[in-house]
Amino acid sequence: MEQNAEKRSIVGDDNSTVKRQDTSPSKGIAHIKPEYIVPLKQNENQKVAIYDEEMSSDRMTNEFAGGTNKKNKNGRGKKRGQNKNRDNRQVKEQNVLCPRLIHGDISKCSFGDNCRFVHDINLYLSTKKPEVESNIFPSCPVFNSLGFCPMGFKCRFLSSHLNKEDNILISKKEIDPDAQTIWSVKGEVNHISPERKLDLIKRRFPFTKSNEILEIIDSFQQECRDSMKPEEEVESTPQLKKQDPDVEQPVAPQVEQRNKELSQHRMKQREVYLKYKDTRYFAQEKKPLDLYHKKIVSPLTTVGNLPYRRLMRKLGADVTYSEMALAVPLIQGTNSEWALPKAHTSEFPGFGVQVACSKAWQAAKAAEALANSVSEISEINLNSGCPIDLLYRQGSGSALLDNPARMIRCLNAMNYVSKDIPITVKIRTSTKEGHPIAEGLVKRLVNETDVAAITLHGRSRQQRYTKSADWDYVSQVADTLRSAEADFIETEQGKEGRDSKNRIQFVGNGDVNNFEDWYRYLDGNENIDSVMVARGALIKPWIFEEVESQQYLDKTSTERLDILRDYAQFSMEHWGTDEYGISQCRRFFCEFMSFFHRYVPMGICERYPVKLNERPPNWCGRDELETLMGSTDVNDWIKLSDLFFGKTDENFVFVPKHKSSSYANRDS
Ligand SMILES: Cc1cc2nc3c(=O)[nH]c(=O)nc-3n(C[C@H](O)[C@H](O)[C@H](O)COP(=O)(O)O)c2cc1C
Known part of the structure; x- marks a missing residue:
């Protein structure tokens, strides 16, 4: 009965077609104050949630599986997994500025005329994407926090650190932008050095301790296997076994030698076994x-x-x-x-x-x-x-x-x-x-x-x-x-x-x-x-703030926007403010939104806390921003991302990486 009622459409006050939804208090449903419940428009889905960690990472498909993606007739890789529709193409600029010139010093490129990248800054700037127009960040957030922008001319907020008259970059700090340690200025740690990485790639990294322990483990396993084998099987050769057991055979010198070797090997194994215990x-x-x-x-x-x-x-x-x-x-x-x-x-x-x-x-x-x-x-x-x-x-x-x-x-x-x-x-x-x-x-x-x-x-x-x-x-x-x-x-x-x-x-x-x-x-x-x-x-x-204060904190939409602002700031410091960096920031912002939007504001709830597996009826927030932040529509997450990273390209598509399974699966 209920299911039928949900499927049927009715006409709303504003004459729009709306769907009836079940809002009666029951188990598995989040209890929202009636004034915040809004009817579903036709073709609009009820808020769907319950995420799980199941996802198909391209990184895993390609690298862990050893590149098992099959090729189709055209020689193109047939994509496997849940995210096969994701468009992972990297953003490409029309003219790519020579990496050596990002900070403007033309003398740094040793390839001269053979360099395949653009050396003419004015040409580069004439085809570069327009400046980011962000409501939240009117100027380069990275320059403002670090005192310089590692993205130099490539930054999409360039005007905030460019002297336009003579095309010279402004920096508030004396930093060599090409230094390997630029990440330490960004406050990041655990960068592997290029030399170490090359050692790994070229397979010359000295895995000394690993080789030691692996040998010990191998011998230990061998020891366990041997101790389960009958003595005879180990010490006799296959040829000898085939002969008549009633006829006494002379012990061949090879067999004697083999037995000696085996016993030496055994002794060595016992030593390593003891060593293994010691490790x-x-x-x-x-x-x-x-x-x-x-x-x-x-x-x-x-x-x-x-x-x-x-x-x-x-x-x-x-x-x-x-x-x-x-x-x-x-x-x-x-x-x-x-x-x-x-x-x-x-x-x-x-x-x-x-x-x-x-x-x-x-x-x-x-x-x-x-x-x-x-x-x-x-x-x-x-x-x-x-x-x-x-x-x-x-x-x-x-x-x-x-x-x-x-x-x-x-x-x-x-x-x-x-x-x-x-x-x-x-x-x-x-x-x-x-x-x-x-x-x-x-x-x-x-x-x-x-x-x-x-x-x-x-x-x-x-x-x-x-x-x-x-x-x-x-x-x-x-x-x-x-x-x-x-x-x-x-x-x-x-x-x-x-x-x-x-x-x-x-x-x-x-x-x-x-x-x-x-x-x-x-x-x-x-x-x-x-x-x-x-x-x-x-x-x-802000869950740990609640743990600290031992109470629920009803964050307003502006307070939640501040959290997103911090996240966007940290993202740009990490991934950068160039074309590629901004697209990474936007993508991960949307991934974050795929969870963040599921917060049901305390002030609109009749009963709190809302459990993760409780489905809220379609709700609106206490203000427009709260409603926007609670939207399940990917396009609204993109709209929110525009506030921080400027308007996105029209062809930007976002498919969340983590699967969202339906409420049908929940434990009721
Ligand atoms: C999006 C997502 C990604 C996860 N990735 C990992 C992971 O990389 N490694 C891991 O051990 N667990 C991972 N998990 C599992 C969580 O660490 C955790 O064990 C699980 O979500 C249960 O905790 P919860 O009920 O508080 O969500 C992931 C979970 C989610 C939702």
Whole structure:
């Protein structure tokens, strides 16, 4: 009946055709004050939400899968995955200014007439896109905050730092704009040096520690395999076995030699096996990791970029994580992957780099490359929870939950090579719904690894976001961890390696969307050191302010616009204000909006808080801006982006990277 009513159209007061919607108070529906409920126009969709981390990243399809995109008849790559309609073409200028001339010094280009780029500044300026007309930033925001603009002539706010009479750039600071360290002026850390990156690309990076630990792990595994084989099988050659067993055979010299070699090999293996056991305790020499009651933002692919994390730091976060970086492209020195460990100075200490891998060699090499190339990392986190099919099929992410022995090898290998950087892990309850394995897994992690922290997302891989996180189970796992730890400390190994002050940090995750959730889960069990916030911090970035003040804060539309303004400012400082930078800023702004718009303002609600899986009826805000910021229409997000980055090109298309699944999936 209800469904029919929703489908039928009725005529509204203004004679427009409107759809009837269900606004009766019921479970799964956000309760909005009647004066803010507006009828849906025809063809307009009800606000749809519930996002999940499932997405198809082009980076993953191309690099992690080893470029498996099939080619079609025309030789063009057939795009796979959810985002195949995305237009990822880079913005190209009609005349490209020589990179050496961005700051105007013509003497810097050594290619002379052979240079394929434009050297005539006036020609370049005559075809350059017009200045950005931003309502919020009337002049170059980067120049205003840094005292110079790294984009020079290419800046789309050029007039604010150009002396028009003689075409000379203005700078308030004495900075060599071509210096490698320009990023440090921008307040960014963890840039790998070009030499190091080249070493990775050319495969001459010295993975000394990785090779050591991988050899040890190999021998250890061999030892385990051998100990399961019958002696005879190992020590006799296949030819001898074929002969009649009743006839005594003379021991051939080759066999004697082979047995001798085998026993020497065995002895060596035993040595390395003992060495492997020893590697565990290097963790005691690591930097201490303190997550106790810290305000933590989850690793968030795409949306958890540097400008967003900088914003969250400003808004009270203590700990932030990089987006998930894939081990293989890190080892290969891929630019896009090495962009991920970059951080803002405000993030350190308390910045973790997350890595996804499927095998110990990937884990070891990626961790060694990180530990030797970038310095401001508080922890390296192994992703063992990512549900994306592509990664799962390759044995990465949550696939490691199905293979704990492999996860342990990865963690121990990382621990051995990461110098003083502690190793941590993020897991889910299990891969299959209804078969939780985290409890058994943490026991093994206590006994067989030296991880400094474990984060548990209280959902299974199969479950994705369809049901609430199971906090009873998270709490149970925290208790199990503590008792396993207490038992371990009593053992011979434990006494040597760990003490009660140095406990493994345990962080719970899932559905922490407001300050009440935060305190409920944190105060509910003293074995939980902290909780991690993901979607809650995207939809309501001021969540930690609420945690601090222990009350809900009804932010006005202008206050929320200020948050977006900060984000836009940080984006332009990070990606730049040239044509390409602005398009990146706009794209990531829209990605952010795909979560930010889901905030239902407190002042229009009849009942608060609104749960993440509660569908609001179509609502309007207390002012026009609030309505605009709550719009589910991608075009409205673009309209908002225009306020900061000027009018967009008409052909700009935006498809959010993260899948939005319907309310039909929610747990009712
Ligand atoms: C857009 C998005 C991107 C995510 N990316 C990652 C990631 O890169 N690594 C990771 O471990 N988890 C990732 N997650 C999962 C979150 O870190 C978190 O575990 C999950 O969303 C549950 O927390 P929540 O209920 O507070 O959202 C992502 C989640 C979302 C919504």
